[in-house]
């Protein structure tokens with residue numbers, strides 16, 4: 106999974122860092138994880154529990170039973186302008202099975218687990234990749250009393266469901282469908298500087314479990330640095346420049362930027 110999300114840090118390095126932290130006197134380490142990636146399996150989720158326990162084991166020699174690991178596990182919500190903007194949100198059944206596994210595994214002295222309620226994840230998911238038709242849905246939910254929905258005790262999924270029904274829209278259209286590479290998104294007219302072609306390549310690489318090498322060694326012409334050059338404060342002599350592009354881009358059928 107670390108390869109898939111292009112954030113590869115080897116486990117020995119994580120454990121060595123944990124040991125160094127405990128050795129310097131800290132008793133509690135907080136670890137943040139995400140579940141719900143489209144290609145994730147229960148074995149991947151088990152690996153979260155195993156890693157948290159291994160981190161805790163690094164603290165025992167220094168702090169005994171007072172060593173602590175707090176594990177925060179949020180659910181992955183695909184966002185615009187990211188490589189996973191084409192991906193589907195994980196299903197409720199799968200996410201709840203993953204959370205059940207973590208609750209089973211991460212109990213006992215020194216371990217504390219927190220996680221997100223799936224209804225809150227759904228709200229975040231349809232609003233994140235919504236289009237202009239969601240305006241009346243938001244108003245409809247508000248008219249039905251929805252307020253401060255990010256607070257668990259204020260969340261009103263029924264008001265949102267009724268507002269979707271009134272607008273004749275299906276929630277699943279926004280949350281639970283893999284989107285074709287050719288799809289034109291409601292946010293495509295907004296430029297984040299990074300080209301759509303670049304994040305599309307990242308998405309396809311992630312599906313193959315490939316990691317990009319550091320772009321300081323090999324430029325992939327993402328588009329960000331040339332766009333922001335006029336805003337940089339360094340003098341031209343100090344400014345870090347992107348290395349030359351040396352690799353031919355893969356051909357992917359997405360609309361031009």
Ligand code: SF4
Pocket residue numbers: 320321323324325326327328329330331347348
């Ligand atoms: S080197 Fe610069 S332009 Fe190239 S991929 Fe990295 S940030 Fe983007």
